[in-house]
Amino acid sequence: MQQTRVDQGLPYYLKFIAAYPTIGDLANTEEKEILRLWQGLGYYSRARNLHSTAKFVDQELNGVFPNSYEDILNLKGVGPYTAAAIASICFDEPRPVVDGNVFRFASRYFGIKEDIGRQKTRTIFEMILSEHISRKAPGIFNQAMMEFGSTVCAPSPDCKQCLFKLECIAQQKNLQNQLPVKTKKIKVRERFLNYLVLHDGSNFLMRQRDSSDVWAHLFDFNLIEGKVGKEEVFAGTKQLLGHDFLIEEESKEFQHLLSHQKIKAVFYKIKLDPQQIKNVKSDYGEPYSVEEIVNLPKPKLIVNYLEQIGIKS
Numbered sequence: 001m002q003q004t005r006v007d008q009g010l011p012y013y014l015k016f017i018a019a020y021p022t023i024g025d026l027a028n029t030e031e032k033e034i035l036r037l038w039q040g041l042g043y044y045s046r047a048r049n050l051h052s053t054a055k056f057v058d059q060e061l062n063g064v065f066p067n068s069y070e071d072i073l074n075l076k077g078v079g080p081y082t083a084a085a086i087a088s089i090c091f092d093e094p095r096p097v098v099d100g101n102v103f104r105f106a107s108r109y110f111g112i113k114e115d116i117g118r119q120k121t122r123t124i125f126e127m128i129l130s131e132h133i134s135r136k137a138p139g140i141f142n143q144a145m146m147e148f149g150s151t152v153c154a155p156s157p158d159c160k161q162c163l164f165k166l167e168c169i170a171q172q173k174n175l176q177n178q179l180p181v182k183t184k185k186i187k188v189r190e191r192f193l194n195y196l197v198l199h200d201g202s203n204f205l206m207r208q209r210d211s212s213d214v215w216a217h218l219f220d221f222n223l224i225e226g227k228v229g230k231e232e233v234f235a236g237t238k239q240l241l242g243h244d245f246l247i248e249e250e251s252k253e254f255q256h257l258l259s260h261q262k263i264k265a266v267f268y269k270i271k272l273d274p275q276q277i278k279n280v281k282s283d284y285g286e287p288y289s290v291e292e293i294v295n296l297p298k299p300k301l302i303v304n305y306l307e308q309i310g311i312k313s
């Protein structure tokens with residue numbers, strides 16, 4: 001659920017549990033299927049890590065999930081937040097969970113002015129909270145901390161109703177708006193993608209993305225990246241195809257926000273004859289029928305475009 005709202009994640013969780021009731025079921029599934037089920041939730045590395053961790057637990061740990069913070073932390077894709085959440089909620093280990101909501105509540109309550117963007121600040125919070133965490137019910141304590149930070153001690157806190165208003169340092173010193181301290185701003189990179197939607201009426205050329213960029217292992221169309229004019233897009237397409245072509249349709253501009261990127265995309269639909277589609281080098285993708293496309297894992301941006309041209313996937 002990290003970086004994701006519960007109401008957004010819950011339907012996915014339920015679908016996952018229904019599709020893969022055990023670690024073994026998850027381990028023995030193809031990555032493509034898992035990514036398809038994850039489609040639309042974003043942060044796809046979480047799905048890939050979940051899959052490789054399931055395989056590791058299934059094959060190397062005889063299907064038994066580790067039950068201590070340190071061992072859970074060694075699993076791929078698991079950081080201190082997830083390890084503490086699992087260790088405390090599932091195994092009653094008193095390890096404090098520190099997420100954005102806990103940072104906010106604890107920084108105000110204790111009057112901590114350290115910059116929460118710095119790694120060593122997390123350690124400070126963990127040390128302080130380790131002294132306070134319930135030994136009897138650490139899982140409930142952690143869930144209460146996260147919930148309290150998201151509901152009462154929210155960005156605009158409800159101090160009048162707050163149980164802790166008498167002892168809270170931020171309330172005493174009127175520091176609610178200054179805490180938590182966060183100086184580092186996320187740099188958002190703007191990207192322009194010119195997608196080439198090559199098709200022959202019934203098959204579309206799609207390719208699986210590699211691991212070097214966002215949306216690793218998901219499927220999209222060939223593209224020319226950059227804020228380039230149509231001439232460059234046409235020239236690039238001609239080079240790819242090796243012959244002339246006609247743009248059938250140019251889409252409106254789509255915008256898609258990721259945590260560190262703002263993506264603007266235009267889709268150029270280009271109709272070829274079936275032989276021409278077959279002649280496009282396999283490096284540029286494979287032809288997929290509409291029925292097959294529906295089952296491929298795709299970034300939300302591609303799903304949105306496909307919907308616009310009448311393919312619900």
Ligand code: SF4
Nearest residue numbers: 153157159162165168
């Ligand atoms: S008094 Fe206000 S700032 Fe302090 S913990 Fe409560 S809600 Fe947060």
